[in-house]
Amino acid sequence: MAPLTALRALRNRSNFPIFSSTASIAWSIRRFISTLVVAEHEGGVVKPSSLSAFAAAEAIAKENSISVLLGGSGETLQKAAAHAASSHPLISEVLVADAEILAHPLAESWAELIHSVQKKGGYSHVMSASTSFGKNVLPRAAALLDVSPITDVIEIREPRVFVRPIYAGNALSTVRYSGQDPCMMTIRSTSFPLLVNSTNTEGRTVPINQVDVSVFSEESLKKSRWLKLTSQDTERPDLGNARVVVTGGRGLKSAENFKLLEKLAEKLGAAVGATRAAVDAGFVPNELQVGQTGKIVAPELYMAFGVSGAIQHLAGMRDSKVIVAINKDADAPIFQVADYGLVADLFDVIPELLEKLPEKK
Ligand SMILES: Cc1cc2nc3c(=O)[nH]c(=O)nc-3n(C[C@H](O)[C@H](O)[C@H](O)COP(=O)(O)OP(=O)(O)OC[C@H]3O[C@@H](n4cnc5c(N)ncnc54)[C@H](O)[C@@H]3O)c2cc1C
Structure with a gap:
């Protein structure tokens, strides 16, 4: 038996007589x-x-x-x-x-x-x-x-x-x-x-x-039997580990409009996330959902477009290092956790960002 395995086995046998009389060994075993x-x-x-x-x-x-x-x-x-x-x-x-x-x-x-x-x-x-x-x-x-x-x-x-x-x-x-x-x-x-x-x-x-x-x-x-894996073929970073995440909410309004966000993600080398409302509306697949019942993320930069900031969504992203929120409603709760907030129409902001950001090399 390898020494480590032996030590573990001994530690688990709490009634092992030798340890009741040898305090220092018992201490080190307990500490193991x-x-x-x-x-x-x-x-x-x-x-x-x-x-x-x-x-x-x-x-x-x-x-x-x-x-x-x-x-x-x-x-x-x-x-x-x-x-x-x-x-x-x-x-x-x-x-x-x-x-x-x-x-x-x-x-x-x-x-x-x-x-x-x-x-x-x-x-x-x-x-x-x-x-x-x-x-x-x-x-x-x-x-x-x-x-x-x-x-x-x-x-x-x-x-x-x-x-x-x-x-x-x-x-x-x-x-x-x-x-x-x-x-x-x-x-x-x-x-x-x-x-x-x-x-x-x-x-x-x-x-x-x-x-x-x-x-x-x-x-x-x-x-149980393995049938198949269905996943998106994408070169974008994995949502759970990405340094930058751009997330779209119901404010994006359609699957077509999410393509705008995908272009932005490409320029930033970011992963795309979504709220449950966006997933439920069929704009994107549910593997992109961030939140209590989705993925938990904590990237260096989290950009939320058209996201109200429901607690179930915040549960999945509030540990992000820098949070940027773009929402046309100045009272949206997302602004309470945002480091930078922009009260604006996302359909003006995203094209402007796309225009000003350099192409990804
Ligand atoms: C048990 C449970 C679990 C849940 N789990 C999750 C979860 O894991 N993740 C999650 O996200 N939600 C979850 N939800 C749902 C959550 O409560 C919210 O309903 C959801 O997060 C709302 O998504 P949203 O912000 O996209 O939509 P909305 O709340 O409808 O917000 C849309 C926002 O877009 C803004 N907007 C609209 N148009 C524009 C525009 N042109 N420009 C700028 N802003 C605009 C609006 O002002 C609004 O603030 C859960 C709910 C329950 C009950």
Whole structure:
């Protein structure tokens, strides 16, 4: 058994007699924190949201020992494993589950995998980013492990004390986890930026170990089946990670008018977002929705055109560094959170911006 795994296993056996008489060892065992980060990857690299989960794991404890779990199949999985191994100095091992069934985000099989890896590794914390994948998979894995997950963590005060938004982001709740191990959570990647100077992994060799994937029962393989992925073919940055987001609301009035916003996004190298009203009206697909029931974003620049600023929308963008709002109604609530507000008709403003902004090189 690897030393780390042995230590974790011992820590989990709280009634292990040797520790009742050896206070200092018991103290160090109690202090031992290990986190399993369930990571996502694409094109042979770990996704930025999962890199943020490494930063969150560091926030749990500076002496945290991070294990990264990656699943999928083929060459991109192996490349992503190598990328993960060099992504953060606290990473102590990368666990690779190479199975076709894990190539797609099917919650049932992923939850079984996490359950089995946790049973073997005895981690104190299990974490993933609060993406569609994490929000789907982690609660299922938590149910299998009989623990309550904590979702949307935005701050880690102590290894078991977390801050998370409630009431669509209008209040923050501080919660203490007092259940059994593991403490499972999803973290908002926008709250845990990966600092460049915290990624120096020079001179370290991190083991990449294969996970036993024979855990999947015939039953679990039958529970769900991957059919297809439907996504927009676009060269624009991913909405969740873009540095600049231009969002359109009902004020855009039609799908045709959203093309204006797309042109602006191209010039700014931005992602396009939308309000739920714009999505419900059929102007854009719902993967562009920002807000409580859409994506949570925190870009450096967020530009809102024809968006009133309902609380459910603000819940998804109020952490943006600079917010610019363009609305013809001076009383629109969006102006209460905007750093710069322009009371104007968006159909005058967008063409003017398009004219004045240089072409993207
Ligand atoms: C449970 C629940 C969850 C929800 N989740 C979300 C969510 O995730 N995301 C989300 O966005 N909403 C969500 N909503 C809906 C939310 O309450 C609002 O209805 C929605 O955000 C309004 O979208 P909007 O600002 O585009 O439309 P409106 O509120 O209709 O605002 C349109 C704005 O455009 C301005 N405007 C019109 N024409 C022009 C023009 N020519 N130039 C400039 N300005 C103009 C108007 O002055 C107005 O302020 C949710 C609601 C519920 C109940």
